[in-house]
Amino acid sequence: MAANGVNGTNGFHGPVRPLRPGIFAPIPSFFLPxxxxxxxxxxxxxxxxxxNAGVNPLIAGSMGEAIHLSHTERTTLIHAARKALDASGHPTVPIIMGTGAGSTRETIQLCKEAAAAGADYTIVITSGYFAGALANNKRALKAFFVEVAEKSPLPVIIYNYPGASGGIDLDSDLITELAIECPNICGVKLTCGNVGKLTRIADTVSAAEFVASYPRKNLHAPFLVLGGFVDFLTPSLFANAHGAITGLGNVAPHALAKLFELSAAALKDPSLLPEAQRLQGIIARGDFTIAKASIAGTKYLLEKLYGYGGLPRKPLPPIDPDAAQTLWEHSHTQDLVRVERELSGKVKV
Known part of the structure; x- marks a missing residue:
């Protein structure tokens, strides 16, 4: 189900797998012990x-430990994902590939490698290594995304995550300028958690005058405004946003897909809003608790729920055993697991 406010294109045909509103999950990279x-x-x-639950993959993002992956490993994951999706009856599910790197040059190279390997879209974060020189230099930050968008063979999503980029936090004015000036930029992920920023950007890119005046380069890649957390998904859709890219999608994909479906439908049928709000509350509490456990905690929960997950790559440590048990037993986690199992047809907790 599509949310409101998706903007138009100029008819350029590129990827055959459209980028649609919804829930996306940054897939963990799993490692042999x-x-x-x-x-x-x-x-x-x-x-x-x-x-199968209706959640789309993002490979080699923060949750995927991109910083720990070689170029060859990123390519291997794209090939594996495409093969698995096609074989399981999901040939139209797009693959978003994380292509952020230390330099503009390497970022562009990763974009080209992602395209050659079969990815459909890229998501790019600014490097935080030289954040002291970049954080307050709007001209340099803008130049980075402009050059990447111009030279990437795939449409580019801006990834704004201060926690993983040395505190660099792109403001709504800069993101809006990039949306206007770069037709190959197809969206933004806001892991800054700034709801006001999301509202301002979504209002701009969903306006009829933006759609008419600034069409995207690619027919299949409208500009999507996506939260980096799912604790405000329902209100964000009412502010013309388009979904979320969230690590919680790994743990509770059915619950998140259902929340998006209900929230989008409630735009036309307000009688559905109370149920969306109820589910949003459960998911918001789960997001708050589980996100604090980060990559190691998510992998622990996957191991607990599905029998795989494993450990992060060193030097990232595993979750402390006591913290892991506390995370699993927390009422926020158990409430979310209960809803997920109900929606997926598995009722035992």
Whole structure:
């Protein structure tokens, strides 16, 4: 189901898998316990599990430990995801690939490699290594995204996550300028959690005059405004946003897909809003608690729920055993797990 406010295009045909409003999950990269080599079987299993629930994959993002992956490993994951999706009856599910790197040059190279490997879209974060020089330099930040968008063969999503980029926080004015001036930029993920910023950007890009005056380069890539958390999904759709890219989608894909469906439908049928609000409350509490456990906590929960997950790559530590047990037993986690199992047809907690 599509949310409101998706803008238009100028008829350019590129990827055959449209970028649509909805829920996207940054897929963890799974590793074999003894060697830390990629665990492709678990990765493929998980990608298909989420696709079956209506959640789309983002590979090599923060949750995917992109900083720990080589160029070859990123390419391997794209090939594995595409093969698994096609074989499981999901040939139209798009793949978003994280292509952020330390330099503009390497970022562009990763965009080209992602396209060659079969990805459909890229998502790009600014490097935080030189954040001291970049954070307050709007000209440099803008130049980075302009050049990447111009040279990337795939449409680009802006990834605004101060926590992973040395505190660099793109404001709504800059993101709006990039949307206006760069037709190959197809959206933004706001992991800054700034609801006002999301509202301002969504209002601009969903306006009829924006759609008419600033069409996207690619027919299949409208400009989507996506939250980086799912704790405000319902109100965000009423502010013309388009969904979320969220780590919680790995743990509770059916619940998140249902929340998006209900919230989008409530735009036309207000009688559905109370149920959307009820589910939003459960998911918001789960997001608040589980997000604090980050990558290691998410992998622990996947191991607990599905039998795979494993550990992060070193030097990222595993979750402390006591913290893991506390996370699992927390009422916010258990309430979310209960809803997820009800919606997926598994009622035992």
């Amino acid at each position: 003894e060697t830390e080599d990629l665990d492709i079987l678990s990765f493929e299993t998980h990608v298909v599990r989420l696709a």
